[in-house]
Every structure is written in C-alpha cells, then in structure tokens.
Amino acid sequence: MSPWCGRPPPLSWGRAARPRPSRPSACGGRCARDRERTASAGRPCRLLPPDARPAVCAGRLRWALTRGRQETAVREARYTPAGGRVGARTVVLRTPRSRVTTWIPEDVDELHRLHSDPVVMSHMTKGVQDREQTRARITTWIAEHRVRGWSRWRVEDDSGTFMGRAGFGEAHGTGHRELGYLLAPARWGAGYASELVAALVRWHFEHLDPARERELRAYVVPGNEASRRVLEKNGFRLVGASPQAPDQLVYACGSDPAV
Incomplete structure (x- = not known):
C-alpha cells in the first residue's frame, strides 16, 4: 500500500510519473x-x-x-x-438522553433514596425498602450481570446524574424475561420511560437468552395507567391478569416493533 x-507520488526515474488515485x-x-x-x-x-x-x-x-x-x-x-465504560461501570445500552450501566456497591445511597420514597414505590408490590434491602439488591444485580449478562441496571443521564433503574428480571418463574423500570419523580412525564422501554425491547431481541422464552413480559398493577401507556406504545399487548400474581396485569411483546 x-x-x-x-498526495501525488514522487517522480520516478526511467518512466513518466502517473498520478495514482x-x-x-x-x-x-x-x-x-x-x-x-x-x-x-x-x-x-x-x-x-x-x-x-x-x-x-x-x-x-x-x-x-x-x-x-x-x-x-x-x-x-x-x-x-x-457499550464502553463510565468510570467503574460498564455501559450496557444508550438512549437519546440516557445511559444504562452496571452497578457498583457505592450506588447504594442513590438507589436507597429511590427505594425509600413512598410515592415512587406506590406501584411496586414490595413497597419501600430499607438501606440493607437496597444493598442486597445491588449485590444480587451485580452478580446476575456477571453470570448471565443481564439484570436490572442503573440509569443515568448524559451528565452522569442518577435517574433510576431499568432492565430485566425473572418473570414469576414462567421462563420469560420480565422488563421493568423505576425512575425518580423529577424524570416523570418527560418521555424518558418510553425511550428506555424502546431501547430495552431492542436489547432483549438482540441478546436472546437460550434458557428463556423469546417473548418478553412486563407486569403492571391495574392503577398504573402511565406505565400501561408506555408499554402499549412500545409494542406490548395486554394478556390479562397474572395467574402467579393476581394483583398484576401481564403484558407481552413477541417482537421488536422497531424492526
């Protein structure tokens, strides 16, 4: 090469130089x-x-x-x-306005502020959690990501400010991945949830787990109308009440609507 x-090549002795493209x-x-x-x-x-x-x-x-x-x-x-890295965290995926990353143990304070907020946890079946429960969940999520490559992850904006969590869990023992997210109240109503769900759905179908069903599930309490609209906007359909969790509705997505 x-x-x-x-640049044009130099003149060579014995023949006329021809410019090379x-x-x-x-x-x-x-x-x-x-x-x-x-x-x-x-x-x-x-x-x-x-x-x-x-x-x-x-x-x-x-x-x-x-x-x-x-x-x-x-x-x-x-x-x-x-992907890439932000400090000690690995970036799992990106949306137009946020990053989804892995956890580090030092994230417990930020997540605990979210998990101890009664307004935020009002639609979560487990309710508010204390600091040790939050620490245990971070430890579990770090281990899950290392072992199988997916779990519930940390969400931050482009400046690195903590926004909440989002990712996948076990869908009540049905063999499906369960999509879920939880954002700080300051981020509600601004379209962040819809961007996250769209990116997570795409990630799910690009990284199918052979040990899990292809269909993606999500569980919502009936009164959480905002989350139901977000799911329906991103290709989920209502299946009905969950046999495993009668107080929740089951939504399912069989393919990436963006494809």
Missing part, C-alpha cells in the same frame, strides 16, 4: 497503513475525531478472525460500540 495516500481515508487523508497498525494493537484509531472513533476497528476484527477467534471478534464488533 502506497505511503502517499491523498487516492483512496478515501476516514483519518483525513493519512495512510491506511497507520490505521491498520493502530488497529492491530487493539486500540481505536487515534487519528479519527473522538465522536467517530469505533470501539473495535476493522483491522482488529481482521486480526481476530485470522487467529481463529471468530466468536470473540463478532461479539466485540457487535456490542462494544454501544
């Missing part, structure tokens, strides 16, 4: 060899602008494939660009 990417370069005209060398080292290309840097370069993918690491390469190329 010519090192004169984007330059190849488009995502790095602003720099030689593609530099990008491949950077990618083979497992680093994003430093010549790209920050908002265009891929988490896994094409060169790194080719490097992995040539060494028989197809599964690792495909997984990284598919999921890493939507």
Whole structure:
C-alpha cells in the first residue's frame, strides 16, 4: 500500500510519473497503513475525531478472525460500540438522553433514596425498602450481570446524574424475561420511560437468552395507567391478569416493533 495516500507520488526515474488515485481515508487523508497498525494493537484509531472513533476497528476484527477467534471478534464488533465504560461501570445500552450501566456497591445511597420514597414505590408490590434491602439488591444485580449478562441496571443521564433503574428480571418463574423500570419523580412525564422501554425491547431481541422464552413480559398493577401507556406504545399487548400474581396485569411483546 502506497505511503502517499491523498498526495501525488514522487517522480520516478526511467518512466513518466502517473498520478495514482487516492483512496478515501476516514483519518483525513493519512495512510491506511497507520490505521491498520493502530488497529492491530487493539486500540481505536487515534487519528479519527473522538465522536467517530469505533470501539473495535476493522483491522482488529481482521486480526481476530485470522487467529481463529471468530466468536470473540463478532461479539466485540457487535456490542462494544454501544457499550464502553463510565468510570467503574460498564455501559450496557444508550438512549437519546440516557445511559444504562452496571452497578457498583457505592450506588447504594442513590438507589436507597429511590427505594425509600413512598410515592415512587406506590406501584411496586414490595413497597419501600430499607438501606440493607437496597444493598442486597445491588449485590444480587451485580452478580446476575456477571453470570448471565443481564439484570436490572442503573440509569443515568448524559451528565452522569442518577435517574433510576431499568432492565430485566425473572418473570414469576414462567421462563420469560420480565422488563421493568423505576425512575425518580423529577424524570416523570418527560418521555424518558418510553425511550428506555424502546431501547430495552431492542436489547432483549438482540441478546436472546437460550434458557428463556423469546417473548418478553412486563407486569403492571391495574392503577398504573402511565406505565400501561408506555408499554402499549412500545409494542406490548395486554394478556390479562397474572395467574402467579393476581394483583398484576401481564403484558407481552413477541417482537421488536422497531424492526
């Protein structure tokens, strides 16, 4: 590959120089060899602008494939660009205005403020929780994510301010994933819940668990009209009362409505 990417080659002795067509370069005209060398080292290309840097370069993918690491390469190329890290947390998915991340033990204070609010917990069957119950739930969710790759996760806005939690749990022993979310009152009525549910539905169908049913479930108490509207807007249909939890309604989603 010519090192004169984007520039005419020098004159050569013995023959007339012919201009060679330059190849488009995502790095602003720099030689593609530099990008491949950077990618083979497992680093994003430093010549790209920050908002265009891929988490896994094409060169790194080719490097992995040539060494028989197809599964690792495909997984990284598919999921890493939507992930990344924010401090000690792993970003699971993003919405237009928020990030869904894993937990760390130090998140207990923020979550406890949410779990101890009677207004927030009025539609939750377990009601308000004390600090130790909240700490135990974070410990469980951290372990679940490490073991199976999904759980209930932390939600924050683009500035890193805590907003609530959202993700998946066990659907009353039915073999389905259960979608759920809980947001701080300051975020109610602004469309955050609908954005989260849409992103979670998409994530569910892109990351199906072989040990779970394909259909996604959600459980809502009959008086929670706001959550029912959010679910219906994002492709859920009302199934009826839950046999396992008679005080809740079952909603089901069999496919991603955005596809």
